[in-house]
Amino acid sequence: MTLTSREVRFSLPSLEVAGKVWGEPGGIPVIGLHGWLDNAATFDHIAPALKGVQLVALDLPGHGLSDHLPMAGYSLWQQASTVLQVAEDLGWERFALLGHSMGAIISGILTGSLPERIIGAAMIDGLMPFTSEPDDAPRQMARFFTSSLAVGNKRKPVYDSVEKAISARVLGGTTSIAREAASSLVERGLMPDHGGWTWRTDPQLMLPSPLRFTNKHAESFIEAISSPAMLVLANQGVMHEHPQVLDRIERFKHIQLHKMDGGHHLHLEAQAPDVAALLNDFYAALPKVDSSAP
Incomplete structure (x- = not known):
């Protein structure tokens, strides 16, 4: 795989x-999916080390350089549908996935739903979404309604330098991240504003989900996975804050599980070479399919 990347844009029916x-074409076709509030740069440190694959890493809608969606447009299934639209645009009937965090959850949903299209899914510190049970649905919807009314009144912060934006990401993120790792994500996620810099990210992404899967829903997608699947679990990652999720992961014997010391963004930090080595072994074992250049 080449050390440098090139930019690409997909003109889908409703957004760019x-x-x-x-x-290059000829390698295993892989679509890369980043985590919540991140972007395609999440794979900058591991992509150059991958062998025999063509990786197309997306800025999911509302993130990075991609278009935003209308109100209430963001859901796991909507993002998954966008991935399929991109695959159609590429001419990829069958392809593999590489997902981190939210992107890993989307990968699990797609792989469980469409085994005939997904030849394999590698997931990094993410597998199942936050869940709630039916009785909580009215309260969850109320949280969404209340927050959506206020979202238009909130102003994005403006930083007078990119360095200050990076510092804000390091200090104010929902998970810990090294400065060098944050730099890759921040520089792709900023835009000029009033002589400074602010986030490109759609503020709607901060809204609570109007609906969540139940535990059974979430487990059903993972149990339905029949293609090869692998999870790299960060020993100091976000899932260790939810012991009940870890217990469920241990029960999914059909998912290759690799535990590794490191934080939630270990693929962007010092552990990146070790993560890349696991990915190379995983993709090398997948059946070969032809890819077309985007």
């Missing part, structure tokens, strides 16, 4: 989606 491409 941006991305980064590593590798």
Whole structure:
């Protein structure tokens, strides 16, 4: 795989989606999916080390350089549908996935739903979404309604330098992240504003979900996975804050599980070479399919 990436844009029926491409046609076609509030740069440190694949890493809608969606447009299934639209645009009937965090959850949903299209899914510190039970649905919807009314009144912060934006990401993120790792994500996620810099990210992404899967819903997608699947679990990652989720992960014997010391963004930090080595072994074992250049 080439050390440098190139930019790509997909003109889908309802929006434009941006991305980064590593590798050339002929390798295993892989679509990369980043985590919540991140972007395609999440794979900058591991993509150059991948062998025999063509990686198309997306800025999912509302993130990075991609278009935003209308109100209430963001859901796991909507984002998954966008991935399929990109695959159609690429001419990829069958392809593999590489997902981190939210992107890993979307990968699990797609792989469980469409085994005939997904030849394999590698997931990094993410597998199942936050869940709630039916009795909580009215309260969850109320939280969404209340927050959506206020979202238009909130102003994005403006930083007078990119360095200050990076510091804000390091200090104010929902998970810990090294400065070098944050730099890759921040520089793709900023836009000029009033002589400074502010986030490109759609503020709607901060809204609570109007609906959540139940535990059974979430488990059903993972149990339905029949293609090869692998999870790299960060020993100091976000899932260790939810012991009940870890217990469920241990029960999914059909998912290759690799535990590794590191935080939630370990693929962007010091552990990136070790993560890339696991990914190379995983993708090398997948059946070969032809890919077309985006």
